[in-house]
Amino acid sequence: MLERVERAIDRGNPVPATKLELDNYLPYLVNRVGTAIAEQFGTEALAPYGLSIAMWRVMAVLASAGTQRQIDLAELTSIEVSTLSRIVTRLTRIGIVTRTRSPNNTREVEVRLTAKGNAQVARLVPIARAYETAAIAGLAAQDIAVLKRCLRRVYANMKNRQAPAVAAE
Template identity: 55%
Template sequence: MSDRPHLDLSDYLPYLINRIGAAFVARYESDLAQSGLSIAMWRVLAALSTSGAQRQIDVAESTSIEVSTMSRLVTRLVSLGLVSRTRSDTNNREVNVELTPKGRALVSRLIPRARKLEADAIAGLPPAELAITRQTLRRMYDNMAGVADETQEPRNLAKSG
């Protein structure tokens, strides 16, 4: 064995996680492109479909998208007629975002395909293992968010990607 440092990608967790995400994106992009959407735009629509109208900054956090990127995404989604954006009644600096009827209809058409891709990915996994996997991934994210807090200047943890 060489003294050179090495990294076996087949056993490196960040690579494995990214590989799964890339495979999902590769399969879902054509569905989204037909509607003029990117994966990031899809995440915004999915978050709004689950949680309803919310502050733009909260959507950024829940989707792991940078606040500045979120603003551009929401502007594009507004221009497509899929979301509406309004100033908060209580704080003029806050922006609220929600799906329009057109946005809700589109999400309703796209969710079954997203669920099918997820089903393909988890095929053959026992429910107990899947529950542990989800719990583990959430914990890993929390760990990484905590590391970012300790090693960098304060910032919004919602990174794009």
């Protein structure tokens, strides 16, 4: 009996209906990993340079995906648009990015890394890589590939999801 429950849990189908097994509950696992990495990288690598995690996310996205409108930056960074607006203001003040109106559509703003911004990113990227390497230490390369592929799919699933009946009524 107990065996059956345990096997079911191993298969990802926990049996007791009114209790979450948090150690096997994806949102819990994801949240604690995200918090742990952000906390350490933020305090060890960013804070000494007056940068926050949110600022770093904006910088990393700009470096990876190139100049963006703020609304696209918000989507790519998972940062709320009004929060992002203020972060871009701060990054502008310290010379990391520039904010310029699109010539063809003047309600849009293009956010672009400055030379100083690019230099900061170039300095931080190897450190960020080191954190990722530490994070995945001991995992088989194949498992890491599965991990990342699954995370991409989970993200796509959530973005394409309809609100369930229970909340939509």
